[in-house]
Amino acid sequence: MTAAIQNLVNQPYKYGFVTNIESDTIPKGLSEDVIRLISAKKEEPEWMLEFRLRAYRQWLKMTEPTWQNATYPAIDYQDIIYYSAPKVTEKKKSLDEVDPELLDTFEKLGIPLSEQKRLTNVAVDAIFDSVSVATTFKEKLAEQGVIFCSISEAIREYPDLVRKYLGSVVPVADNYFAALNSAVFSDGSFVYIPKGTRCPMELSTYFRINNGETGQFERTLIVADEGSHVSYLEGCTAPMYDTNQLHAAVVELVTLDNAEIKYSTVQNWYAGDKEGKGGIYNFVTKRGLCQGVNSKISWTQVETGSAITWKYPSCVLVGDNSVGEFYSVALTNHYQQADTGTKMVHIGKNTKSTIVSKGISAGKSKNSYRGLVKFGPKAEGARNYSQCDSMLIGDTAQANTFPYIQVQNNTGKVEHEASTSKIGEDQLFYFQQRGISLEDAVSMMISGFCKDVFNQLPMEFAVEADRLLSLKLEGSVG
Amino acid sequence: MIRENSEVILSIQDLSAEVDGNPILKGLTLEIKAGEVHAIMGPNGSGKSTLSKILAGHPAYTVTSGSVTFHGKNLLEMEAEERAKSGIFLAFQYPLEIPGVSNLDFLRVAYNAKRKHEGLEELDAFDFDELVQAKLELLKMNPSFLSRSVNEGFSGGEKKRNEILQMALLEPKLAILDEIDSGLDIDALKVVSSGVNALTTPDNAVLLITHYQRLLNYIEPDYVHVMEAGRILTTGSKELAHELEARGYDWVRDEEVEAIAR
Numbered sequence: 092m093t094a095a096i097q098n099l100v101n102q103p104y105k106y107g108f109v110t111n112i113e114s115d116t117i118p119k120g121l122s123e124d125v126i127r128l129i130s131a132k133k134e135e136p137e138w139m140l141e142f143r144l145r146a147y148r149q150w151l152k153m154t155e156p157t158w159q160n161a162t163y164p165a166i167d168y169q170d171i172i173y174y175s176a177p178k179v180t181e182k183k184k185s186l187d188e189v190d191p192e193l194l195d196t197f198e199k200l201g202i203p204l205s206e207q208k209r210l211t212n213v214a215v216d217a218i219f220d221s222v223s224v225a226t227t228f229k230e231k232l233a234e235q236g237v238i239f240c241s242i243s244e245a246i247r248e249y250p251d252l253v254r255k256y257l258g259s260v261v262p263v264a265d266n267y268f269a270a271l272n273s274a275v276f277s278d279g280s281f282v283y284i285p286k287g288t289r290c291p292m293e294l295s296t297y298f299r300i301n302n303g304e305t306g307q308f309e310r311t312l313i314v315a316d317e318g319s320h321v322s323y324l325e326g327c328t329a330p331m332y333d334t335n336q337l338h339a340a341v342v343e344l345v346t347l348d349n350a351e352i353k354y355s356t357v358q359n360w361y362a363g364d365k366e367g368k369g370g371i372y373n374f375v376t377k378r379g380l381c382q383g384v385n386s387k388i389s390w391t392q393v394e395t396g397s398a399i400t401w402k403y404p405s406c407v408l409v410g411d412n413s414v415g416e417f418y419s420v421a422l423t424n425h426y427q428q429a430d431t432g433t434k435m436v437h438i439g440k441n442t443k444s445t446i447v448s449k450g451i452s453a454g455k456s457k458n459s460y461r462g463l464v465k466f467g468p469k470a471e472g473a474r475n476y477s478q479c480d481s482m483l484i485g486d487t488a489q490a491n492t493f494p495y496i497q498v499q500n501n502t503g504k505v506e507h508e509a510s511t512s513k514i515g516e517d518q519l520f521y522f523q524q525r526g527i528s529l530e531d532a533v534s535m536m537i538s539g540f541c542k543d544v545f546n547q548l549p550m551e552f553a554v555e556a557d558r559l560l561s562l563k564l565e566g567s568v569g
Numbered sequence: 570m571i572r573e574n575s576e577v578i579l580s581i582q583d584l585s586a587e588v589d590g591n592p593i594l595k596g597l598t599l600e601i602k603a604g605e606v607h608a609i610m611g612p613n614g615s616g617k618s619t620l621s622k623i624l625a626g627h628p629a630y631t632v633t634s635g636s637v638t639f640h641g642k643n644l645l646e647m648e649a650e651e652r653a654k655s656g657i658f659l660a661f662q663y664p665l666e667i668p669g670v671s672n673l674d675f676l677r678v679a680y681n682a683k684r685k686h687e688g689l690e691e692l693d694a695f696d697f698d699e700l701v702q703a704k705l706e707l708l709k710m711n712p713s714f715l716s717r718s719v720n721e722g723f724s725g726g727e728k729k730r731n732e733i734l735q736m737a738l739l740e741p742k743l744a745i746l747d748e749i750d751s752g753l754d755i756d757a758l759k760v761v762s763s764g765v766n767a768l769t770t771p772d773n774a775v776l777l778i779t780h781y782q783r784l785l786n787y788i789e790p791d792y793v794h795v796m797e798a799g800r801i802l803t804t805g806s807k808e809l810a811h812e813l814e815a816r817g818y819d820w821v822r823d824e825e826v827e828a829i830a831r
Contacts, residue, residue: 512668520649521665523626523648525653525682525739531682535667
C-alpha cells in the first residue's frame with residue numbers, strides 16, 4: 092500500500108528550476124558598507140539609510156532566538172549575498188521592455204505578466220531575488236487613487252507616506268530577523284488605498300528567489316485609509332538547491348477607521364529534499380495594526396513549503412470594535428519544521444479576534460502552533476475564539492500546540508478548542524473499499540480538514556491551495 | 570435462494586491467512602453462488618471478521634496459502650479499490666468516521682468511481698441527488714444525513730443504515746455484512762434487514778457475519794456455516810442457527826470431535 096501511495100502522490104517540486112540571467116550582485120557578507128551600498132544602489136534618501144543603519148546597529152546587539160520548536164545549524168550571516176538583481180534594474184514603463192527571460196520565468200510559475208495573458212482581475216507585483224521587475228495594472232489602479240508599486244519606488248515617489256508608516260507596526264528592533272530585514276531589505280510591495288475606496292481588483296505580489304546564495308529580505312507595507320478595503324495575495328517559490336537559503340521578510344499592515352485589509356499567502360518555497368537537505372529558512376515577521384475604530388485585518392495563510400517556517404502573522408487591535416482574524420493551514424512533510432501561529436493583542440474596547448489553525452504533519456516533520464491571545468487592561472468586552480486542529484499522517488510526524496493566554500481585565504471572553512486526528516490505514520481502507528482511489532481519499536480528507544481556512548481564500552487561490560496540499564503529501568501515507 | 574445452475578460468484582479454497590505473524594484462518598473453504606444468502610456464525614475470535622477483511626483486501630492481513638476466485642478472477646491479486654469496483658462490498662462492523670468529508674460527496678465519489686470503472690458516464694451533482702434521495706427512502710433515512718460528515722457523530726444505528734445506503738447505491742455482486750445487527754434496536758434492525766432484502770436479486774449474493782440468530786429471522790439465509798479457529802466446522806440450513814441459539818457453540822464442537830473420532 093505504501094508503494095502505491097508513493098507512486099500516486101509522488102510529485103516533484105515543479106518550481107525548482109533556475110533562470111539563467113546575468114545579475115548585479117553585491118559580494119557576500121554584511122557590514123555598514125554593504126548597507127550603504129544597497130541604499131546607494133536604490134538611490135535612497137538619507138532618512139532611509141539612517142533607518143537601515145539604526146536597525147543594523149540594533150541587530151548587532153541582539154541574539155538569534157532559540158525558543159522556537161525547530162533545530163538547525165547556526166546561520167553564517169557573512170556567507171549570504173544581501174543584494175542580487177537582474178542586470179538593467181531600472182523599471183520599464185511597458186512590460187514589453189522587460190527581459191523576456193524574466194517574463195518567461197514568471198510565466199512558467201503560472202504568473203503571466205504580459206498584457207495579453209495576465210489575469211484580468213488580479214494586479215501583480217513580481218519580485219525576482221532582490222528587486223521588483225514588473226507591476227501590472229498600475230495605471231488602472233491609479234485612476235482610483237490606489238497606489239500599488241514596489242517599496243523602492245514608493246520610497247522615492249511617496250516618501251511622506253512611507254516615512255510615516257514604515258516601522259510603525261514592526262519597529263526596527265522588534266526581533267532579530269525583523270532588525271536584519273530593516274537593515275538590508277531590498278524590495279517588496281507598497282500599497283495605499285485612499286479614503287472610502289474599495290480596491291477594484293485583487294492585489295498580489297509574487298516572490299521568486301533565483302540566486303542560490305542570495306537571502307531574500309522583502310518588505311511589504313499596506314496602508315488602508317479610512318473606510319477603504321483591499322484584498323492582497325502573496326505567493327512564493329524558489330529553485331531547488333542543496334544549501335539552505337534565508338528568507339527574512341517583514342510585512343506591516345495598517346488600517347484606519349472602518350478600513351479592512353484581507354491578506355492571503357500561499358507559501359511554497361522549496362522545502363528541501365526527502366532527506367531534509369536544502370530548502371528555505373522562512374523567518375518572517377508579519378503584523379497588522381488595527382489603528383482605527385471598527386477596522387479589520389484578516390490573515391489567511393497556506394504554508395506548505397520551506398525547510399523551516401517561523402512566522403506569526405499578528406493583529407494589534409487598538410481601535411475600539413476592531414477585528415483581527417487568523418486562518419492558517421500549515422503542512423509539513425519529510426524533515427520540514429514549522430513553528431507558526433499568531434498573536435492577537437487586544438487593546439481597544441469590544442475588540443474581537445478569531446483564530447483557526449490547521450496543522451497537517453507527515454513524514455518525520457515537526458509542526459507546532461504557537462499563539463498568544465492578550466487582553467489589555469482597557470480591552471473591555473474583548474472576545475477571542477481559537478480553534479487549533481492537528482492532523483497526523485503516519486506514525487513518525489509531530490504535532491504540537493502552544494497556546495498562551497494573558498487576560499488583564501475581567502470583562503472579556505476567551506474560548507479555545509483543540510483537536511488531533513489522524514489519517515490512518517483503516518480510514519484509507521474504508522475509502523478504498525468503496526472504490527475510491529488513495530489519491531482521492533487523501534485529498535478529500537485534507538480538503539475537508541482545511542475547509543474552514545480555504546473558504547477564506549480568494550477563489551483562484553482556494554483551488555490552487557487544495558491541489559497544492561495533495562501534491563505535497565508525497566509518499567507520506569500508508 | 571438456492572438454484573442448481575446458478576453462477577458461482579465466490580469460491581474460497583483452503584484459505585489460510587495471518588496478521589502480524591499470528592495465523593487466523595486455517596484452511597477455510599466456501600462457495601457462494603448467485604442468488605444465495607450465506608450466514609457465518611461463530612464465537613469471538615473464530616476469524617469471521619478477518620475473513621471479511623481479507624475478502625475486501627485489507628492490507629494488514631497476509632494470505633499464506635489457498636485461493637479465492639471472484640467471478641472467475643483471482644481476487645487475491647486485486648487491490649482493495651479494484652475489488653470494490655468489481656462488485657465486492659463490505660459493510661463494516663465499525664464504520665469509520667471521516668471528519669470534514671460530507672456524506673453526499675463521499676457517496677457521489679464512490680458511485681462515480683464505479684460508473685467510471687464500468688465505462689459509464691459519471692453522474693453530475695443534480696442527477697446524483699435524485700438517485701440518492703430515492704435510496705434514502707428505502708432506508709427511511711432523513712436527508713440531513715447527506716450534509717453531515719461521513720459517520721461523524723452518527724449513532725450506532727445510523728452508521729449501520731449508512732452502510733446499507735452505500736450498498737444500495739453501489740449495487741454489489743457480493744455484499745459482506747459484518748455484524749450489521751450489532752448495536753441495533755429492533756426497529757432499526759427491521760429497517761436495515763428490509764433494506765438488505767430489497768437489494769437481493771437472483772444475480773447477487775450476500776454473506777452475513779453474525780453472532781446471533783436474531784438477525785436471521787429477518788434476513789433468511791440459504792446456508793448457515795459455523796466457524797471456529799479459522800475454519801468452517803459445519804454447514805447447515807437456517808435450522809442450524811436455531812439449534813446453535815439453543816445449545817451454544819460447544820455443541821457443534823463436540824459433534825465435530827465425535828465425528829472425527831468415528
